[in-house]
């Protein structure tokens with residue numbers, strides 16, 4: 001099959017980018033669209049795409065030369081529907097909202113790259129409608145933090161005829177979010193999940209977009225216990241297409257890895273992640289340390305300041321604490337006093353207003369708090385919950401910091417500077433506090449074999465970035481050989497030693 005490389009231009013201009021985000025317009029590249037089409041184009045004379053955009057899937061259909069198959073698409077954006085490709089006789093497109101005005105019929109073949117619109121961009125009225133849709137289909141309400149694509153997915157599953165096939169490309173949060181387990185349990189009990197396609201960083205379908213995409217190939221037939229898990233390692237290769245066209249029968253390819261996995265394991269691990277034997281790890285970070293998120297000030301522009309601002313505002317020493325607020329501000333595995341000094345020189349903020357427990361403030365603080373009131377801070381959502389509004393969260397200084405979003409290898413940072421981290425870091429408190437233990441734990445955590453396991457507990461984004469929530473970081477598996485190599489003792493042993 002001839003390959004034409006056509007990549008979406010990501011706008012650099014803010015307005016254009018906003019339109020892209022509001023409507024969730026990210027176009028599927030041809031090599032992925034063709035592979036998805038290969039799945040849905042058997043035994044059908046019509047393919048339905050509920051979010052047709054510029055016509056990536058119709059283009060793929062034309063390329064596959066299946067002239068007996070017609071195409072029906074819906075989209076809410078007239079600009080994309082005016083695309084010349086839709087003048088073709090075998091295609092019908094409509095300006096129609098797939099969720100608010102869903103077609104009243106079922107389909108044998110559905111293919112989509114649904115809009116990726118995150119929940120905070122969805123208005124309250126629409127949220128209520130989405131809740132109703134998901135409850136009607138599944139019998140339970142989906143977590144309110146799930147994006148638009150989840151509802152497209154459920155609505156499309158509802159419209160799938162018996163023995164019909166569906167191919168959806170969606171971000172990894174579909175199977176990594178808090179709601180994922182319940183959602184996939186329901187899907188796996190009602191449909192046959194035939195295959196999940198994942199993409200190596202080098203083969204991401206949406207370069208320059210912070211999304212780790214997956215393709216789900218699902219049939220409306222009896223559920224099976226196993227599914228094919230595929231990892232594509234090279235973009236614009238024909239292997240994915242050939243594997244799917246062969247009805248998953250050929251097993252050796254140069255650019256894709258194929259595993260036949262247990263469905264139960266896949267759901268438990270999360271489909272975006274490689275196979276994991278859930279009994280395989282004896283140790284987790286929780287055995288050696290406690291994890292908490294960094295401090296959420298609620299308004300860094302007010303509470304977090306540079307040395308110059310502290311001086312200008314006359315804030316006394318006892319009302320501030322040294323803090324770090326941006327992962328980019330740390331470049332090494334150890335954060336030292338001199339690094340903090342250098343940040344000061346570069347005019348980066350390193351001081352956090354910390355006025356808990358002061359009954360009477362000096363005039364400078366009272367004046368500064370008045371500015372906060374004028375800025376409307378006491379009414380801001382997070383700040384509103386504090387009494388009084390300026391009372392800062394309390395944290396012990398963590399000996400180890402964890403940069404919770406990023407693609408770099410130095411994720412665990414030794415906090416020799418003794419600073420308090422803000423929310424872009426997690427605090428790691430080892431159960432033993434002597435320097436030797438902390439050093440050994442640091443080496444174990446920053447070992448490549450441990451860092452590799454972040455994938456198992458984190459949410460993945462584009463080009464290798466992983467985000468790990470505090471509760472999940474505690475579940476980070478530390479391989480046995482690493483625990484042995486660094487002679488780490490688990491918390492329970494430290495406790496027994498202390499009392500004996």
Ligand SMILES: C[S@@+](CC[C@H](N)C(=O)[O-])C[C@H]1O[C@@H](n2cnc3c(N)ncnc32)[C@H](O)[C@@H]1O
Pocket residue numbers: 023024025026027028049050051052053054055056057074075076077080096097098099100112113114115116
């Ligand atoms: C991610 S793009 C995918 C377009 C195309 N199928 C592709 O893969 O290149 C999603 C499309 O959904 C459209 N869209 C957004 N909300 C929609 C809705 N409620 N109903 C139908 N289409 C919608 C957007 O305008 C956008 O064109």
